[in-house]
Amino acid sequence: MKNATARPADLSAQIATAIRDAIVSGDLLADARLPSEAELADQFQVSRPTVREALKRLAAQSLIRTQRGASGGAFVNRITFEDAYSQQITTSTLLLSMNAVSFETACEARFALERACAPLSAARRGAAHLATMRREIRRQRGPSLTDEAFCASDVAFHRALVDGAANPVLSYQLAGAVEAMQPLMNMITYTARSREGIAALHGRIADAIEAGDGAAANAGLSDLERETQNLARDVLSARRGDA
Amino acid sequence: MKNATARPADLSAQIATAIRDAIVSGDLLADARLPSEAELADQFQVSRPTVREALKRLAAQSLIRTQRGASGGAFVNRITFEDAYSQQITTSTLLLSMNAVSFETACEARFALERACAPLSAARRGAAHLATMRREIRRQRGPSLTDEAFCASDVAFHRALVDGAANPVLSYQLAGAVEAMQPLMNMITYTARSREGIAALHGRIADAIEAGDGAAANAGLSDLERETQNLARDVLSARRGDA
DNA sequence: CATTTTTCATTTGTCAGACAATTAAAAGTC
DNA sequence: GACTTTTAATTGTCTGACAAATGAAAAATG
Incomplete structure (x- = not known):
């Protein structure tokens, strides 16, 4: 009887959902910069690899893009046609x-x-x-x-x-x-x-x-x-x- | 002059693309089991976290699902309506x-x-x-x-x-x-x-x-x-x- | 022998720490 | 002021480890 809503998803999936909701709802506007992976790891109380998995999920849906280097990071992507x-x-x-x-x-x-x-x-x-x-x-x-x-x-x-x-x-x-x-x-x-x-x-x-x-x-x-x-x-x- | 096709993408993106192609082309049929993360890491000559990032990308598109435990792993997902x-x-x-x-x-x-x-x-x-x-x-x-x-x-x-x-x-x-x-x-x-x-x-x-x-x-x-x-x-x- | 319980090996999920590569900004130099 | 060098921040990747889930084999039990 463990079915229904009682299945706690992966942490990376939860985090991805949280960020996705923020994007879809408009809390995060296009081209906004997300916190760095280290900061996100802090905020969500998880490790950086877990945060990265979450970000890759979002990247796969073209919701974010990433850029390396100073003042790089993950940015909300303006999805194109x-x-x-x-x-x-x-x-x-x-x-x-x-x-x-x-x-x-x-x-x-x-x-x-x-x-x-x-x-x-x-x-x-x-x-x-x-x-x-x-x-x-x-x-x-x-x-x-x-x-x-x-x-x-x-x-x-x-x-x-x-x-x-x-x-x-x-x-x-x-x-x-x-x-x-x-x-x-x-x-x-x-x-x-x-x-x-x-x-x-x-x-x-x-x-x-x-x-x-x-x-x-x-x-x-x-x-x-x-x-x-x-x-x-x-x-x-x-x-x-x-x- | 480094634009155009000359930009090597992330390793995890490359791997995700390789697996996605195998699925879309029909080389990997629905419900087929992918090699374990360790085996994939071996095959692609990368570390496990990199493989995992690739798999998460595919999971985000409902192309695969994963299951823990013995005889678990990543399976090609029969995408539902x-x-x-x-x-x-x-x-x-x-x-x-x-x-x-x-x-x-x-x-x-x-x-x-x-x-x-x-x-x-x-x-x-x-x-x-x-x-x-x-x-x-x-x-x-x-x-x-x-x-x-x-x-x-x-x-x-x-x-x-x-x-x-x-x-x-x-x-x-x-x-x-x-x-x-x-x-x-x-x-x-x-x-x-x-x-x-x-x-x-x-x-x-x-x-x-x-x-x-x-x-x-x-x-x-x-x-x-x-x-x-x-x-x-x-x-x-x-x-x-x-x- | 049949059935239940226990153990165990496999596999994904998560973590910590490290180093490499990239890049923009700051500092230095002429 | 224009150019070069340094620096700091950030993502990309690796290594190694442990936890948790889970099915299958092994062991115990009747």
Whole structure:
């Protein structure tokens, strides 16, 4: 009966939590300097290695950064969108691969999120976003493209679509969903015909974005989702047939 | 001229990266046991404290868990949706608070993501989700409700809406967006009239979900977004007036 | 023999003290 | 005043040790 809340965590975990709370609650502002390791060890009544373990935990979450030398120390890190991206991608990737999320579920989520962005992108995309989308479509039609390169181009296309919405929070959220799915997408072997089908749908979506027609873009995304799900189904059933 | 890639990171960071790569690439499967700290120290030619700092970094990202005692050690963690939730919420919260994302941007992202879920929720929501939504609406109409409690109820309502889509990947993605916005939402002081307006819109959305009408639900969400943006604008302009 | 208790080896958690490496500021020098 | 040297502060790393937890083997017990 020792479960529930009665488990005293590691000292280093406790200390990390205490400092993290201070950061999240705003008691410690960005770029503020934490006390030195020796002072922290004093304050928390633990040894320096224990304090260091706590600080490394925080560093792993990009909550602090450290600097050596006089007037060095640990500083509250102003987390960047890039930091957040990469963390989200690692987490999402592991979540998908280790929790055996079905391709269907992941795919549905991805396209639902993209449909959330498309209308905004149709209204606000810059010329550069549209140019990227067109360029990737051309690349997708090129012959002698490996399956992986095709997937990468696919990601680039969708990324441009999402970034066109000009909302960094959306871009950040989508990065995880789209990039984490790439390993799953790589399972699919693309035939020349399915590639042309996808590129054509991309073309329809790009046209809609160019015309500022969000609804049409969403219709294209829905068709693309159906197409992707069909391809995945074929691969899976073929694999079952083999085995 | 020592910048660029030429900066050798901490040993503990290098080791953490090496192990993380092994996990992400699938060389280390879930629940696999890592070598003991002493063995790792040997393999990497470093001392045990350094290895421990590396392991704590990984533990902070829920990539491993440790267990004491004989046949204990560090094990590759099968990351749960719950782990991912909480990580995403911390990251998103900090991102919003420290990068000075405007209320407008965050709000737009949040409602765009919710509109992505609503049609799915309309098609698949269970009775429990609908019941939760109705219950929260009743609560929101109750008198003597603090602003914070009103916000919490708001989150619960939207959470039920999202969970109704029955797609754990979407729920996970949305958790960050919705919960991270709560501090921003708490800035708003809700008058009796604005509360009734929000509750009424919630009612419309719940009706649409009950009727299985995704488009109507999205229309309701769009109106709610407008309403929320207006409230925030009022608060901000009032604050400017005060100062 | 079966079962319970005890012992024990393994492994993580924590501590203390030391030295190296880095770096900004202070002191010295021209 | 501009430049160089020294110094002190701080993180990074190592060594060695002990405590605490824990599962497994060994011993005791019926």
